Amino acid sequence: MTGTEGKARWSVGALAKAAGLTVRTLHHYDEIGLLCPGERSPSGHRRYTEPDLHRLYQIRLLRQIGMPLTEIGDALDRGVLREVLTARVELLDQQARRLTALSQQTSALLDQLDRSDWADPVLLQAKLTVFEEYLTPEQHALMDAHVEGLDEAAKSTMDTEWFVLFRRMVEHYRAGTPEADPALLADAARLADLGRTFTGGDAGIWDSMVKFFRERGGGVLNSLTGETDFELDDDFWDYVSSAISAALSDR
Numbered sequence: 001m002t003g004t005e006g007k008a009r010w011s012v013g014a015l016a017k018a019a020g021l022t023v024r025t026l027h028h029y030d031e032i033g034l035l036c037p038g039e040r041s042p043s044g045h046r047r048y049t050e051p052d053l054h055r056l057y058q059i060r061l062l063r064q065i066g067m068p069l070t071e072i073g074d075a076l077d078r079g080v081l082r083e084v085l086t087a088r089v090e091l092l093d094q095q096a097r098r099l100t101a102l103s104q105q106t107s108a109l110l111d112q113l114d115r116s117d118w119a120d121p122v123l124l125q126a127k128l129t130v131f132e133e134y135l136t137p138e139q140h141a142l143m144d145a146h147v148e149g150l151d152e153a154a155k156s157t158m159d160t161e162w163f164v165l166f167r168r169m170v171e172h173y174r175a176g177t178p179e180a181d182p183a184l185l186a187d188a189a190r191l192a193d194l195g196r197t198f199t200g201g202d203a204g205i206w207d208s209m210v211k212f213f214r215e216r217g218g219g220v221l222n223s224l225t226g227e228t229d230f231e232l233d234d235d236f237w238d239y240v241s242s243a244i245s246a247a248l249s250d251r
Contacts, residue, residue, distance in 0.1 A: 136204075
């Protein structure tokens with residue numbers, strides 16, 4: 001460290017040692033405009049000032065919470081660090097809720113694995129996790145809050161009845177069960193109730209779930225039936241949708 005007129009100055013090597021970084025890292029920060037030395041020596045060598053050191057410590061702290069370098073530079077340059085950190089906290093809270101939900105789901109699957117007769121529901125639960133890709137961040141938050149509020153009985157029902165009802169709907173479709181058949185209507189009504197429990201009655205999440213099953217549901221149901229050559233295309237989903245509509249209109 002050197003200084004003139006009582007002001008501290010650091011060479012790139014000295015600053016790297018003080019901050020626990022490599023010289024190469026500081027060169028990279030300079031190249032991308034994230035941390036440029038405040039001064040240059042007469043011979044052109046980098047000289048970092050106290051404000052540069054302060055900025056470097058901010059950069060390191062923000063890197064520790066997982067912020068990309070591009071976001072860090074933008075936040076520091078525009079002076080919007082508080083706003084960026086607030087948004088970051090919200091994102092981390094969402095991720096924490098997702099991890100909590102995944103932990104609970106994994107624990108439930110482990111419980112099911114202890115019961116040898118529940119192999120198929122485990123496959124279904126694993127495939128249903130793909131549904132989360134169809135949700136917006138806002139819908140994720142709603143689903144998290146909704147699931148956290150369900151009692152253990154409701155969670156257990158969702159774990160077991162998906163399997164039973166989906167297989168019945170496939171069987172009705174294969175057999176050509178007419179729409180007015182009481183057994184079909186009863187299964188369709190229960191499937192609608194289960195969907196309402198799963199989505200919390202949110203119309204947007206319901207629409208996302210319908211889209212998921214139309215696009216990915218064939219793999220889910222083929223896992224349940226144990227077959228891979230049976231097409232569960234739009235005709236099947238139209239059949240299910242029509243049965244649900246008929247069941248709900250009877251209420």
